[in-house]
Amino acid sequence: MLCQTAIASGLGAIFKSTASAQQGGGRGAPVRYGPINKFSAPSDLRITDIRALRVAANFDYPIIKVFTNQDVYGLGEVRDAGNENSALAMRPLLVGRNPLDISGILQNVRPYAGPGRQGGGFSAIDIALHDITGKVFGVPVWRLLGDKKRDRVRMYCDTTGTGDPKKYGERMLARKKLGFTFFKMDVTTNFVGVKPGNLDSGGVPTDKGLEYGGELIAAVRDAIGWEMPLSVDASSLRCGTVPDGIRAARTFEKYRLSWLEDLFGTGGFWRWKDFKEIKGRCSTPLLTGEDGFGLEEGFQPLIDNRALDIIQPDHGTSGGCRETKRIADYAWSRERIPTVIHMAGSPLATIAAAHTAATLDAFIAMECHAVDFISWWQQLITGPQPFLNQGYVAVPDAPGLGVELNEPVVKEHLRRPGYFDPSTKWDDSFVGRGAGGPWPHFNVDGVWVNERTTDY
Secondary structure, three states: OOOHHHHHHHHHHHHHHHOOOOOOOOOOOOOOOOOOOOOOOHHHOOEEEEEEEEEOOOOOEEEEEEEEOOOOOEEEEOOOOOOOHHHHOOHHHHOOOOOOOHHHHHHHHHHHOOOHHHHHHHHHHHHHHHHHHHHHHOOEHHHHHOOOOOOEEEEEEOOOOOOOHHHHHHHHHHHHHOOOOOEEEEOOHHHHOOOOOOEOOOOOEOHHHHHHHHHHHHHHHHHHOOOOOEEEEOOOOOOOOHHHHHHHHHHOHHHOOOOEEOOOOOOHHHOHHHHHHHHOOOOOOEEEOOOOOOHHHHHHHHHHOOOOOEEOOEOOOOOHHHHHHHHHHHHHHHHOOOEEEEOOOOHHHHHHHHHHHOOOOOEEEEEEOOHHHHHHHHOOEOOOOOOEEOOEEEOOOOOEOOOOEOHHHHHHOEOOOOOOOOOOOOOOOOOOOOOOOOEEEEOOOOOEEEEOOOOO
16 A cells, blocks of 8 residues: 555655745845837737757757747757757748747647657747747746746756765765755666676566665765655666566665656656556655656646656656646646656756746756756856756746847857758748648538648
């Protein structure tokens, strides 16, 4: 049976330590977002182009820029290690549209999104449209999504792993010294398998191997403190079956983890029945979702069946600002399931997700996956530095996303030459019915024609 008391205690500690940390003038102080552009004409605003660049980092960051006929533009980001073409391919569905019609545009591009990196184009477009809309009306993106619940967003720190318990502890302690107060570590077959007998013939951890994984966790606990929130990413632990998942979850129970992540890999979010069975037989909180896109497509079965203790959408896959909030709000209102945000993108993507996180009722923390090169990583955007400070990201109150790209630094770290160079590659897209010209079909009168029409 599931030990509800243990989970409630663990999650309660997380919520207590993440409760609305305030800064600046406080919640009651007057808020000034910035002047409205009195020379804009929102009804006449039209998208004229979409371009991209790619920053080379731990994971490449494909960043897009949506242009309009009134010089206001929006920035967005395709999920880390994704491809900018997943957004650029939507160009024929964007050009000529009013960017303020966010829901209408997203409805048109939704059929071409999907799980994993397939959700990157949709998410990037969502972010860019919100950036434009916020700039036009002089309000921050979070204001477009709802009420602000927190002024800064707590980040949980991922780190590079090792099969040496002492070294693992030292690496995590270094994160703590940077000011982080929430931690995540990887327990993988690579680390567990450093000793004979720790893996079976299929590469799955034996009971001995799982106990060694526990030694790695214990070393980190000893280094950062047993009272600190610590989670484990098990996506590479190769727990392909329910019994394997139960063995792992039970072995790690004594370490009182904040959650055990992705037992069936990042793409296993659809296995809600298996998660539900494991959840009912252990007290370790379970989490998954970084490869899920959309509420109905990716998360609703997990939520409706109460198969998880926490959901973890990746802001760059799940659908960007609007859809991620929709997922999180549904999870909390229906089943009281809180949200963690997976994030391995650039500072631009991080700020976009922070706007969303600021409006969530039940938010725990968001990932930071760039600590090892944080000096230039933070400098990719303009604004007060460091924007990631003592394990928190301040939520901007300036219009739109509230930040811009730091052009010299971005150009220094480009994967390939070109700073938002124009491209005609996607003028005739493979997406959109008839977007490339005439097509054979029956018109409304039942006559077979070969022409471009809108009467379908």
